[in-house]
Amino acid sequence: MATEHDKYIKPSVAVDIVVFTIMENELKVLLIKRGQQPFAGMWSLPGGFIHIDESPEDAALRELEEETGVKDVYLEQLYTFGRPNRDPRGRVISIAYYALVDSSKIKPHVTGAEKIENVQWVDVSDLPKLAFDHEDIVGYALKRLRYKMEYTAVGLELLPDLFTLTDLQRVYEIILSEKLDKRNFRKKVLSMGVVEPAKIYKKGPHRPAMLYRFKKSKPASTFKRIKFEG
Amino acid sequence: MATEHDKYIKPSVAVDIVVFTIMENELKVLLIKRGQQPFAGMWSLPGGFIHIDESPEDAALRELEEETGVKDVYLEQLYTFGRPNRDPRGRVISIAYYALVDSSKIKPHVTGAEKIENVQWVDVSDLPKLAFDHEDIVGYALKRLRYKMEYTAVGLELLPDLFTLTDLQRVYEIILSEKLDKRNFRKKVLSMGVVEPAKIYKKGPHRPAMLYRFKKSKPASTFKRIKFEG
DNA sequence: ACAAAAGTGTTCCTAATACACCCATGA
DNA sequence: TCATGGGTGTATTAGGAACACTTTTGT
Known part of the structure; x- marks a missing residue:
């Protein structure tokens, strides 16, 4: 039951996003160097407080677009971290997400006030x-x-619209090591x-490889593109 | 980025718990009849606001003990629901949990101010x-x-310390229908x-059944392979 | 003796794994 | 013509699923 007390001292609610991408044959995570205390100068996950009129998902997508310039992202809620002293400034509860983005869609310049170095x-x-x-x-x-890679095809979310099966296999090999x-x-x-074959072949120095694309028609049970709670 | 505005209008943060138990050969959920608006008179999940100095888990366990009198519970975070208008009173973000309790441990009288009818x-x-x-x-x-029943032994959490394999099977049959x-x-x-066999047999009208107990040494997380298909 | 639940093995089938060679292209 | 990655099939094995009878007890 809520007491009047509770209604006055409320925690802040933030989202933090673990953004994965594959670059240079490695699995990478997006980090931001903090400008202010606490932990000034340390690396941290992108994220921020939820606006009062937006859902946590929207907050995560907004932050994500600000940092990476990417709009079309696979986003899934991970877990909510709420230990009382996880943030030295006060009570902050963070809803964590992870996102998968195709590195070719990332805009090189971030739109916010952040310097690239950060x-x-x-x-x-x-x-x-x-x-x-x-x-x-x-x-x-x-x-x-x-875990999810073992039984779904989430790996697709890290690739561009057209990709070869070898590309996809490489994604799985990198992530599962x-x-x-x-x-x-x-x-x-x-x-x-x-996946379905496009009728296009990838040209290159060697034998052309069939390009495939994600098949959208598949029921969401096999391949989840959208997370729960509309 | 958080603005000053955000820091003033904060959402409230609650926990809601889906408490499962098995009674009368059925899977049951604990419901509370609401006394106040909004939704006065409607059934709802047990839960409440997080105190400023407790973790979400602790809040869930506290509410749970208040409603069921049970302390030793399997509790797992489910999902955080935060759609802006999910609560007509204002912005309330709810961290949902589910719990599994052995019905034989439930105290018949609730400790709070609630009437049993509610x-x-x-x-x-x-x-x-x-x-x-x-x-x-x-x-x-x-x-x-x-989903979790398919590849772990969470079902054990719904049984008393000693149980027969038939009891356990019944739990699985009830939940998976x-x-x-x-x-x-x-x-x-x-x-x-x-599980490990106790050396005790359950007496009854028919052939005595071996009683088993949960083997604590084994992490319940590792035991079956997942199918590729989701 | 019988009613009721406990307990136990084998066959079948599907799905995952291990494994090696030819093909098409650009240089 | 050769270097490079693209593409394909089969045999084996392990695990899940289907399936029926004997045992032990209380009444």
């Missing part, structure tokens, strides 16, 4: 110490991403029915 | 209309519970290594 894509296997409990959040996101068998991988992906 | 265990297949977006929350909890094969079920459960 916004970096960092290799997940080479993370610095992070502000607040953001290391826990990244760890949780990684666990969830890897293990080599996969080419024939078995293709069998599995094709049997899921989540 | 606190009921209701069959999940026979839910009334619920206040707020609580029907969505229950739906989500059910989905998650069923399907009949399971006795031999396959036992093979699976025993191969997981999550």
Whole structure:
């Protein structure tokens, strides 16, 4: 039951987003160097407070667009972190999300007031110490991403509209950190029915590869593009 | 970015808990009849606002003990619901949990000011209309519970310390709404290594059944493979 | 002796894995 | 013609699913 007391001392509510992308054959996370106290000068996850008239998802998408310039993103709620002393300034509850973005869609210049030096894509296997409990959040996101990769085709969200099966396999190998068998991988992906061949081939120095695209017609049960709660 | 504005108009943060138990061979959810507006007289999930010095988990456990008298509960965070107009009184963000309790541990009398008439265990297949977006929350909890039952032994949390394998099978059958094969079920459960036989037998009108207990040494998280298909 | 629940093995089938060679192209 | 990545099929194995009878007890 709510008491009058509760109504006066309210926590702040923020969103934090673990943004994954694949660049240079590595899984990267977007980090922001903090300008103010607390943890000034330390790296942290992008995020911010929820506006009073927007849903947490919208807040996450807004922050994401501000930092990466990308609008069409796979976004999934991760977990809500609310330990009383996780933020030294006071009570802040953070709804954490993770996002998957195609690196080719990222705009090189960020739109906000941030300097480029303060916004970096960092290799997940080479993370610095992070502000607040953001290391826990990244760890949780990684666990969830890897888990989800085992039984869905989320990996598609990290690729451009047209991609080869080898591209997709590379995404899985990078994230799961293990080599996969080419024939078995293709069998599995094709049997899921989540991709369809474009009739275009990718030209290159060697044999042209068939380009595929994400098949939108598939029911959401097999491949979730939208998260729960409309 | 947070503006000063945000810092003044903060949302309230609540927890709502979907408490499952098995009674009378049915899966039940704990509901509370609301005494005040909004939705006065309607059924709703137990829950309440987070105190300023407690974690969301602690808030959920506190509410849970108030309503059921049970302390030792399986509790898992579900999802955070934060649509701007989900509560007509104003901005309320709710961190939803689900809990599994052994019905034999529930104290018949609730400790709060609630009348017993206003606190009921209701069959999940026979839910009334619920206040707020609580029907969505229950739906989500059910989905998650069923999903988790497929590959873990969470069902154990609904049973007393000692139980027969038939008891456990009944739990799974009730929640998944399907009949399971006795031999396959036992093979699976025993191969997981999550239970161990007590050396006691349950006496009854027929052949005595071996009683089992939950084996604490084994992490319940690791035991089956997930199917590729979602 | 019988009613009622406890307990137990084997066969079948599907799905995952392991594994190696030919193909098409640009240089 | 060769270097490079693209593309394909089969045999084996492991795990899930289907399936029926004997055992033990209380009445």
